Amino acid sequence: MRSIADLSATPRFVPLALSCAVWLTLSGCATTGLDSKPVEPGRIEQLLEPKAEVPAALRPFVLRDQEQGRRDRVLNEAMAGLVALELSQLQTAQRLLSDAQSLIETIYAQNPAANRARSNFVPEADKDFKGDPYERAMVGYYLALADFSDPDLDNARADLRFAEIQDTMSASETYQSDMIVMPFIRGWLYNCSGRSAQAKDEFKAVEKAKPGIKTPAASDNVLLIAEVGRAPGKIASGRHQEELRYARHDDGLIRGVTFTQGSQLLVGQQIEDVYWQASTRGGRAVDKILAGKASFRNTAENIATGAAVFAHITSDLARDAARRKDSDDAGQYAGLAVLGMLVSIGSDIVAASTHPEADTRTWSTLPDRIYVATTQADTNGETTSWSLGFHDAKGELQSAVEMRTFRSGACLLVWGRQYPGSFPSSWTDSSSRHEAAIHETCQGGCNAVAEQVARDASNFKTPLVPLASPPDEPVKVESSTTFRRRIFLTYPE
Amino acid sequence: MRTNTLLTLSATALLLSACATPDTGKPVTYQDVHSTGVVAGVGVESQDVTAVTDVMVKDILATPEVVKRSQAARVILDAAYFENESSQRINKNLLVDRLRINLQRAAQGKLLFVSRESADMVAQERDMKRQGVTDSGTLKQANATAGADYRLIGRINSLDARSAQSGTVERYTQITFELIDLETSLSVWSNLYEFKKGGQDDAIYR
Secondary structure (H helix, E strand, C coil), X not given: CCCHHHHHCCCCHHHHHHHHHHHHHHHHHCCHHHCCCCCCCCHHHHHCCCCCCCCCCCHHHHHHHHHHHHHHHHHHHHHHHHHHHHCCCHHHHHHHHHHHHHHHHCCCCCCHHHHHHHCCCCCHHHCCCCCCHHHHHHHHHHHHHHHCCCCCCHHHHHHHHHHHHHHHHCCCHHHCCCCCHHHHHHHHHHHHCCCHHHHHHHHHHHHHHCCCCXXXXXXXXXXXXXXXXXXXXXXXXXXXXXXXXXXXXXXXXXXXXXXXXXXEEEECEEEXXXXXXXXXXXXXXXXXXXXXXXHHHHHHHHHHHHXXXXXXXXHHHHHHHHHXXXXXXXXHHHHHHHHHHHHHHHHHHHHHHCCCCCCCCCXXXXXXXXXXXXXXXXXXXXXXXXXXXXXXXCCCEEEEEECEXXXXXXXXXXXXXXXXXXXXXXXXXXXXXXXXXXXXXXXXXXXXXXXXHHHHHHHCCCCCCCCCXXXXXXXXXXXXXXXXXXCCCCCCC | CHHHHHHHHHHHHHHHHHCCCCCCCCCCCCCCCCCCCCCCCCCCCHHHHHHHHHHHHHHHHCCHHHHCCCCCEEEECCCCCEEEECCCCCCCHHHHHHHHXXXXXXXXXXXXXXXXXXXXXXXXHHHHHHCCCCCCXXXXXXXXXXXXXXXXXXXXXXXXXXXXXXXXXXXXXXXXXXXXXXXXCCEEEEEEEEEEEEEECCHHHC
16 A cells, blocks of 8 residues: 555655645635634624613624624724614714724724735735725714714814815815715804804805705704615626726615605705715726736636646647657656646636625615705704605605704704614604695695705706616505505615 | 655645634733824824823913912813814813813912813802801802903814825814913913824725
């Protein structure tokens, strides 16, 4: 019986052992980047209310953070912060979102995770998530909503400035710092602090960027914000999935919003298009890195194909030589065929281990568009909550939810969303109340929503046709209502 | 044969070393508050808070109008009129509390600090003493709470610059301080602290 040592004595064993070792090394370790590495598990748990039971809506983020660690911390904290806002846990939202903000602000220079992600054999998604500029900006936006609960509104305004700066990462100067929702809210916050001069400056910036937007009066102490639609999606395209594209996932059925309280009816105006912000970023430096990885993979694949062809031809030649009983030629051709085969296998392994795929991790609970309205109200007494109605392009009410109210001094920030940030949804249906309020105010003759939809389309250069193909989700029709009510439930992906 | 065994062992070693244990984190350590931390950005950090307040303490104590008076000046030094106009979310108490405490310790009675933040608490206690709910304590009763001579105001401003191409981020931060005479509105002392920080994110984040 031959021992392993005897086997290794054959000359063929040496390249075979080496190629096996290389293959095992590359295949076994190249993808470790995507494996879960809980470097600092439980950060989100630490940021939640101490000793309080973790709400069901926040539990998935706690578990995900424990599993995914720092790599997805910004994403998990941002999504959890949004859910905390929905639960009206403003201090929790502050802690989660400010932690995400400080991670975004951290300069990643000579960072091992970033270095690793630049390697040909590690996917871009291995890096710690900081998000695209629009996602980073939205961290600042939600943090500003959470900071509204502080008596001092300085930090809320600082958050909105932070958000605006993130938008300056656009490659094209035309689209740099054009998120007008930020100066709009900041101007209103200045009015709340009694600083009308600064408020005017902010509103001037809004009017300059979008002349059709109506800015608040100095006496408007209530700001109503509605978030509509599904988050923009990221799609990896190209032969090796190395090109990042953005897609509007919202079907665009909802094209207008109304706010009602008692018999008061306000029509919201569109102030932001989040998908537009995502899609106008332009070329990224990382795209060149990914293109380089894709090119490397193409080269490796070409070498593998060429070497396989070479091996095939030389093996045919070896067979011919063997038939001619020319042992010298047969031996030489067989050696070359083996060499070609080894090179082909090696190159194939290298190609398969190369990861040029673009990072498509997305903040999936962001809205597609943001709408606002402002009004003046007596905020001293207890008031009924505001209801947010979602309308189609013709102005017909599709559904409505109760809004959240945050107070700072004499100012109220009222906030609502079409899609919840988690399941179970924390938004209560108010369709019947909303429909009754609209009926009472309009007496069946309201064109204000349809007119505003046309103005929004003009301001944001969006057509009045569906924005994207509708997602595959069940549509539930309830017989008790006179209008089609859509069931809005989504899980964070 | 020895060469081949060596090769086999090397291949195994390569395999094992390539699949070494991933980063398991670092235990908590105390760090110098004057030093740049592991997590560094371009905003105000602990070393900036300590540096700016140290400079202001020295400068206020070197201002004769404030500290060389026959009677110790009374100063309100809190965050009420200290504005954050920067792009960084910051707890302003970090600055004003350190400034007040270090100033109080260094002034050695040349400055007295009036706490307006405690006004409600003090008023409640005074009411209870005067209504006989509690005794008068060991201190002499005052006719009124202390009025102030000066109040600190200030502002944190920032100017951000960013290059989309190079990924360079720069922030100029300016922190201003003023002591305002609460009778005349005159500014009796002012100073500013400014710094600029810049960094470049890894290309993978651009």
